[in-house]
Amino acid sequence: MHWTAEEESHELWIADSGGTIEVMMASxxxxxxxxxxxxxxxxxxxLKGPGSKERKExxxxxxxxxxxxxxxxxxxxxxxxxxxxxxxxxxxxxEEKNSKTExxxxxxxxxxxxxxxxxxxxxxxxxxxxxxxxxxxxxxxEPLSKEGEGGGKPAGDVIGWKHVTSIDRANLNVKTxxxxxxxxxxxxxxxxxxxxxxxxxxxxxxxxxxxxxxxVAVESKAYERIxxxxxxxxxATVDYHAPPCPxxxxxxxxxxxxxxxxxxxxxxxxxxxxxxxTSPAAPPLEGQFVxxxxxxxxxxxxxxxxxxxFAMALIEERNAxxxxxxxxxxxxxxxxxxxxxxxxxxxxxxxxxxxxxxxKSKELSW
Amino acid sequence: xxNPTVLxxxxxxxxxxEQMQADERFTCVFRxxxxxxxxxxxxxxxxxxxxxxxxxxxxxxxxxxxxxxxGGFRLQWRFAGSQTPPIYGSAELAxxxxxxxxxxxxxxxxxxxxxxxxxxxxxxxxxxxxxxNPDRGIEGLFFYDEDGKAGQRLALDPSAYLVELAEHCAIxxxxxFFTEEPLPRSNAVExxxxxxALMRALGGR
Numbered sequence: 001m002h003w004t005a006e007e008e009s010h011e012l013w014i015a016d017s018g019g020t021i022e023v024m025m026a027s028x029x030x031x032x033x034x035x036x037x038x039x040x041x042x043x044x045x046x047l048k049g050p051g052s053k054e055r056k057e058x059x060x061x062x063x064x065x066x067x068x069x070x071x072x073x074x075x076x077x078x079x080x081x082x083x084x085x086x087x088x089x090x091x092x093x094x095e096e097k098n099s100k101t102e103x104x105x106x107x108x109x110x111x112x113x114x115x116x117x118x119x120x121x122x123x124x125x126x127x128x129x130x131x132x133x134x135x136x137x138x139x140x141x142e143p144l145s146k147e148g149e150g151g152g153k154p155a156g157d158v159i160g161w162k163h164v165t166s167i168d169r170a171n172l173n174v175k176t177x178x179x180x181x182x183x184x185x186x187x188x189x190x191x192x193x194x195x196x197x198x199x200x201x202x203x204x205x206x207x208x209x210x211x212x213x214x215x216v217a218v219e220s221k222a223y224e225r226i227x228x229x230x231x232x233x234x235x236a237t238v239d240y241h242a243p244p245c246p247x248x249x250x251x252x253x254x255x256x257x258x259x260x261x262x263x264x265x266x267x268x269x270x271x272x273x274x275x276x277x278t279s280p281a282a283p284p285l286e287g288q289f290v291x292x293x294x295x296x297x298x299x300x301x302x303x304x305x306x307x308x309x310f311a312m313a314l315i316e317e318r319n320a321x322x323x324x325x326x327x328x329x330x331x332x333x334x335x336x337x338x339x340x341x342x343x344x345x346x347x348x349x350x351x352x353x354x355x356x357x358x359x360k361s362k363e364l365s366w
Numbered sequence: 367x368x369n370p371t372v373l374x375x376x377x378x379x380x381x382x383x384e385q386m387q388a389d390e391r392f393t394c395v396f397r398x399x400x401x402x403x404x405x406x407x408x409x410x411x412x413x414x415x416x417x418x419x420x421x422x423x424x425x426x427x428x429x430x431x432x433x434x435x436x437g438g439f440r441l442q443w444r445f446a447g448s449q450t451p452p453i454y455g456s457a458e459l460a461x462x463x464x465x466x467x468x469x470x471x472x473x474x475x476x477x478x479x480x481x482x483x484x485x486x487x488x489x490x491x492x493x494x495x496x497x498x499n500p501d502r503g504i505e506g507l508f509f510y511d512e513d514g515k516a517g518q519r520l521a522l523d524p525s526a527y528l529v530e531l532a533e534h535c536a537i538x539x540x541x542x543f544f545t546e547e548p549l550p551r552s553n554a555v556e557x558x559x560x561x562x563a564l565m566r567a568l569g570g571r
Binding site for chain 1: 394395400402409410413437438442443444454455456463464467469472489
């Protein structure tokens with residue numbers, strides 16, 4: 001395993017020296033990781049000046065975490081060694097133990113890099129946002145760190161937004177007096193919290209519920225990591241609905257993100273930390289937008305008066321067996337409630353009745 | 367148990383909204399969220415307790431008087447009468463469920479009980495949050511304004527918040543005068559002027 005700090009190439013490996021197993025780190029001064037950690041601890045205690053308290057805390061946490069991982073690594077390595085000694089008859093056992101040790105190494109390097117960043121051995125890079133043009137396609141934040149220009153609120157002429165303002169007019173902008181979108185937002189592909197600019201090439205029209213889902217599922221997690229001085233890559237990609245849907249409405253949004261490692265003076269993509277994708281439906285072509293039964297979540301259903309447990313059963317059935325259509329709602333929910341005890345019939349009737357009322361009053365749609 | 371002061375404040379908000387909607391000088395959006403009766407609230411507590419792994423979870427006592435009379439609401443109004451510039455107000459008080467799970471969020475975890483949650487989504491850039499505390503229920507309300515400054519603690523509990531919201535007709539930025547370090551009342555000339563103009567327009571309610 002290799003990475004670079006302060007123009008030094010670093011490498012991690014396990015050495016067996018005269019029967020003693022050590023995790024070694026090569027740099028100018030090759031040595032066991034536990035000795036390196038002691039050295040980092042001494043450097044940490046010397047930190048002074050602005051921000052030193054925070055950096056100390058971060059280094060202390062990373063050193064503690066690295067030591068814990070180191071202990072596990074050594075334990076696994078010793079087990080692998082013992083397995084190797086008996087490997088003649090059971091090669092599979094050795095391979096399994098050896099691969100466990102490899103996975104500990106994968107966990108150890110990010111902690112060591114975090115220590116080196118906290119001690120400023122590795123400089124924290126400034127975020128670079130790659131994107132441009134008129135319409136969003138792929139926007140990449142690489143490297144992504146807490147350093148960078150501030151993200152921006154949505155501005156400019158986002159393709160598709162004109163259509164939104166013609167179908168979603170349930171919200172009053174009290175400052176301008178204009179009725180506008182209540183359910184849709186101009187959503188950032190790379191969030192403004194992650195330095196994403198509020199420019200049209202980083203924005204798409206999206207239902208608020210999808211935007212919140214994206215915030216919770218990915219953006220908040222990436223934000224937490226960069227605030228802990230981690231360095232990430234973050235790539236958002238969008239595909240669009242075809243006509244007759246108006247231009248600019250996403251049919252698929254995906255985000256791939258992961259850690260970056262400083263190697264040979266450059267930041268390189270390292271371990272993936274997650275993927276996320278969602279497939280928003282196309283907006284209506286005309287008329288007032290009404291939330292669709294296949295897209296609303298529990299809070300929206302409950303605030304509309306749908307009994308909470310019916311709302312939960314409906315969402316569970318929708319997630320398990322796909323979107324509802326007008327003819328199958330009743331039969332599918334009847335099947336769901338057939339196995340329930342208590343006042344199942346009454347609860348089913350009340351739930352279906354409420355949904356029916358909401359569709360009739362155009363507070364929900366198919 | 368119903369708190370008469372909160373009930374009166376809620377009545378004032380409702381009748382003001384109805385009056386505004388009937389008056390063409392106003393643009394007004396008012397939407398009440400479905401109210402949960404005692405049995406439905408209890409049921410919600412049981413569901414959330416299970417999801418959060420918090421056996422003895424109950425809706426914080428500080429918000430109970432509020433949710434005994436309303437399920438939350440959205441109010442947005444703008445008055446374009448003779449005065450310049452126009453005056454306006456807005457509020458979006460969270461439903462009891464939204465205190466723990468908003469649309470798009472996954473089922474709540476135990477973490478929610480020690481986090482800061484939206485209580486009044488005033489506008490795109492202003493909000494009031496509740497700071498939850500697993501032992502005390504709610505620790506306080508915090509106002510975030512469009513300057514993006516750190517939240518300022520309000521010297522109001524949730525019931526008093528609704529009472530003052532009604533008293534100030536949700537006029538923009540009324541919360542600035544109720545923080546723990548409030549703007550001096552002498553700075554409230556503009557707020558008072560707007561309130562007077564609104565009262566005149568509504569026939570001295």
